Amino acid sequence: MQRKNDPGERVAAMLRIRRFEEQCILLSKDGQFPGHYHVYIGQEATAVAACAELGTDDFVFSNWRNHGHLLARGAAPDRMMAEILGKAGGYARGKSGTLHMAVRELGVPATSALVGGSLPLATGAALACKRQGRGVVVAFFGDAALEEGACYEAMILASLWKLPILFVCENNSIPPAQRQRGQYTSSTLPAAQLVDVPQALQIRTEAVDGADADALAECFDRLVAEVRSEGTPRFVEVRCTRWPGNFPLWPELPCGQWQLDWAFGQSPDRADLATWLEQSDPLLLYLRKIVAAGGLTREQVQALDERARAEMAGAVRFALDSPFPAPEEAYQHVRAEQGATL
Amino acid sequence: MKISFAQGVAMAISESLAADSRLLLIGNGFVGLNMEARALLEPALREFADRILVAPVSELALAGAGIGAAMAGQRAAVDLSTGSFIFQAFAQVVNEAANVHYMSGGQTTAPVTFCSLAGMRSAGAAQHSHRIQAMLGQVPGLQVLVPGGADDAYHMLKWALLQSQNPTVFISHALLLGETGELTPGAPMLPVGKARIRREGRDLSIIASSITVPRALEAAQSLERDHGFSVEVVDLRSIAPLDRDTVLKSVAKTGRAVIADECHRSFGVAAEIAATLAEEGLAYLKAPVCRVAVPDVPVPFSPPLEAELTVTADKIVAGALKVLNAGSTMRRPV
Numbered sequence: 001m002q003r004k005n006d007p008g009e010r011v012a013a014m015l016r017i018r019r020f021e022e023q024c025i026l027l028s029k030d031g032q033f034p035g036h037y038h039v040y041i042g043q044e045a046t047a048v049a050a051c052a053e054l055g056t057d058d059f060v061f062s063n064w065r066n067h068g069h070l071l072a073r074g075a076a077p078d079r080m081m082a083e084i085l086g087k088a089g090g091y092a093r094g095k096s097g098t099l100h101m102a103v104r105e106l107g108v109p110a111t112s113a114l115v116g117g118s119l120p121l122a123t124g125a126a127l128a129c130k131r132q133g134r135g136v137v138v139a140f141f142g143d144a145a146l147e148e149g150a151c152y153e154a155m156i157l158a159s160l161w162k163l164p165i166l167f168v169c170e171n172n173s174i175p176p177a178q179r180q181r182g183q184y185t186s187s188t189l190p191a192a193q194l195v196d197v198p199q200a201l202q203i204r205t206e207a208v209d210g211a212d213a214d215a216l217a218e219c220f221d222r223l224v225a226e227v228r229s230e231g232t233p234r235f236v237e238v239r240c241t242r243w244p245g246n247f248p249l250w251p252e253l254p255c256g257q258w259q260l261d262w263a264f265g266q267s268p269d270r271a272d273l274a275t276w277l278e279q280s281d282p283l284l285l286y287l288r289k290i291v292a293a294g295g296l297t298r299e300q301v302q303a304l305d306e307r308a309r310a311e312m313a314g315a316v317r318f319a320l321d322s323p324f325p326a327p328e329e330a331y332q333h334v335r336a337e338q339g340a341t342l
Numbered sequence: 343m344k345i346s347f348a349q350g351v352a353m354a355i356s357e358s359l360a361a362d363s364r365l366l367l368i369g370n371g372f373v374g375l376n377m378e379a380r381a382l383l384e385p386a387l388r389e390f391a392d393r394i395l396v397a398p399v400s401e402l403a404l405a406g407a408g409i410g411a412a413m414a415g416q417r418a419a420v421d422l423s424t425g426s427f428i429f430q431a432f433a434q435v436v437n438e439a440a441n442v443h444y445m446s447g448g449q450t451t452a453p454v455t456f457c458s459l460a461g462m463r464s465a466g467a468a469q470h471s472h473r474i475q476a477m478l479g480q481v482p483g484l485q486v487l488v489p490g491g492a493d494d495a496y497h498m499l500k501w502a503l504l505q506s507q508n509p510t511v512f513i514s515h516a517l518l519l520g521e522t523g524e525l526t527p528g529a530p531m532l533p534v535g536k537a538r539i540r541r542e543g544r545d546l547s548i549i550a551s552s553i554t555v556p557r558a559l560e561a562a563q564s565l566e567r568d569h570g571f572s573v574e575v576v577d578l579r580s581i582a583p584l585d586r587d588t589v590l591k592s593v594a595k596t597g598r599a600v601i602a603d604e605c606h607r608s609f610g611v612a613a614e615i616a617a618t619l620a621e622e623g624l625a626y627l628k629a630p631v632c633r634v635a636v637p638d639v640p641v642p643f644s645p646p647l648e649a650e651l652t653v654t655a656d657k658i659v660a661g662a663l664k665v666l667n668a669g670s671t672m673r674r675p676v
């Protein structure tokens with residue numbers, strides 16, 4: 001887990017997620033794993049800021065877009081990549097794949113790939129935290145979750161029972177001009193503002209720009225502290241603009257892997273990507289800002305990137321080398337063994 | 343003419359929208375990612391845009407709204423997308439739609455069709471791979487259609503949308519969408535509630551439905567080619583109503599039965615067929631029946647693990663050989 005407010009650690013954490021996701025896309029294109037998957041490119045600053053506030057007693061809940069949340073929480077990229085490939089070396093021995101990736105020992109007990117599916121679970125974990133007198137819950141979900149009844153019902157309980165949970169709605173389809181103004185909901189939800197909904201249930205809410213790593217760090221620092229000290233729920237809408245590579249049905253790398261030079265004068269030759277980078281890429285915008293402010297040198301950033309790339313290349317090697325589980329594995333873990341220590 | 347299963351679905355929806363102005367579409371997926379079928383559906387979606395409702399990710403209310411509209415004089419088709427998502431809508435499908443005619447003493451009908459793309463589709467993992475037909479077969483009041491071919495997909499969906507007086511779950515399968523079959527335009531439909539003999543044979547009956555129909559046909563071919571057996575394939579077409587008579591007649595002829603089903607083994611469609619044979623067909627059986635079904639475990643992501651659980655043509659062949667090579671010693675009832 002990263003040290004709070006250290007620019008080098010923050011950059012490293014974001015770079016690790018981006019480089020991991022790029023490898024994931026390349027492996028899929030290479031036919032190394034079947035099925036649908038979702039990447040976190042363009043939202044890295046959110047998971048990094050939120051997880052920087054968490055300790056070992058805290059819980060994180062996620063959804064199909066979980067790679068970034070898990071990496072920020074401290075999961076091992078090699079075991080994650082092995083899981084994505086359905087290999088025996090994965091966290092769930094290949095049973096979850098990308099969709100349900102979870103790491104119990106890091107406080108991520110289960111990942112639902114159903115819209116809104118994890119919100120009641122996260123609320124229950126917050127109830128456990130309250131009973132046990134330690135820990136808080138951060139629940140990440142997309143904007144469509146607000147279309148599901150489960151979401152309302154979970155928020156009702158969190159408010160009524162006064163539970164220590166931070167609902168993090170990652171609204172990832174907002175045009176850049178509207179990120180700050182917030183006049184737009186991307187989902188098919190007829191609410192003027194997503195935050196109006198939890199507010200009506202007496203949950204304190206705010207919205208934050210998902211492309212502004214500093215604003216996110218300030219926001220999560222404050223909100224997680226409030227949840228911790230007051231033991232009541234909060235709701236934050238993180239307004240992000242979708243990365244162009246996430247528009248096709250299957251993720252794609254527009255103009256190949258992300259380049260550090262794009263933060264410092266160069267530009268990719270695809271207009272939509274260039275615009276997104278300039279206006280909406282939390283990683284690029286933070287790098288520019290921190291280098292201009294003298295918090296990090298370009299060389300230091302370069303070194304961090306090389307380290308992240310090397311780490312993820314290693315994760316790919318580990319995953320490719322890991323064997324597939326034996327067929328008998330399919331029959332393991334249908335039920336927990338009685339008497340097993342919990 | 344040759345059509346794919348997904349094209350059959352698209353044609354049924356398009357023609358039904360044109361035929362009955364009461365019909366509403368709640369959602370607009372229906373044919374999964376099959377692009378040919380999407381293109382086929384597109385003109386109707388445009389022409390009848392005022393009867394196509396934008397669908398948020400609110401399965402419970404979408405299902406309920408379809409039921410409510412149907413009770414109040416419309417007809418409705420609700421796209422519930424991946425089969426597993428019907429659980430989000432279960433309260434309305436199972437406890438409202440299915441009960442309304444009975445609870446009202448016959449006053450109210452709910453001619454609504456829920457469309458689900460169910461089944462083990464490869465890499466769906468535990469939460470996107472459910473086969474829902476056996477669970478729904480436990481709900482009196484529902485009709486559960488499980489076509490195994492393009493012809494039936496077209497005819498049965500059209501029947502559900504235009505003629506059925508009862509709530510219907512129409513179950514497609516992602517791996518069936520591309521399967522092609524012969525459709526004779528204007529030909530009458532084998533009524534819903536009748537099983538179809540997809541292939542005649544003398545030595546063994548394979549009872550199949552949905553995705554196991556093409557797999558059973560493949561198994562039947564290799565049993566004939568490689569082992570010299572004459573194998574009949576019964577396509578159930580619907581789980582509710584269930585055509586027990588055709589199953590019994592087929593087994594009366596062949597004396598042996600393998601039931602190929604993608605539901606879990608326990609309490610599945612295969613279990614119900616096996617129970618029927620035990621109760622009403624024991625005298626016909628020359629050997630114990632064999633269920634080739636999915637073991638009672640959730641569906642894992644990893645490809646070799648999913649393959650371990652999948653009902654393939656090879657596993658049907660293996661089950662068939664067991665039945666064909668056994669049983670001469672089975673005690674016949676007096």
Ligand SMILES: Cc1ncc(C[n+]2csc(CCOP(=O)(O)OP(=O)(O)O)c2C)c(N)n1
Nearest residue numbers: 065113114115142143144145172399427430
């Ligand atoms: C209950 C349920 N219904 C439908 C789906 C299909 N589905 C998967 S992702 C998705 C959209 C989710 O959008 P959002 O919540 O904004 O998350 P994002 O992918 O944009 O991060 C849908 C409808 C699902 N997984 N679960």
Ligand SMILES: [Mg+2]
Nearest residue numbers: 142143172173
């Ligand atoms: Mg979204």
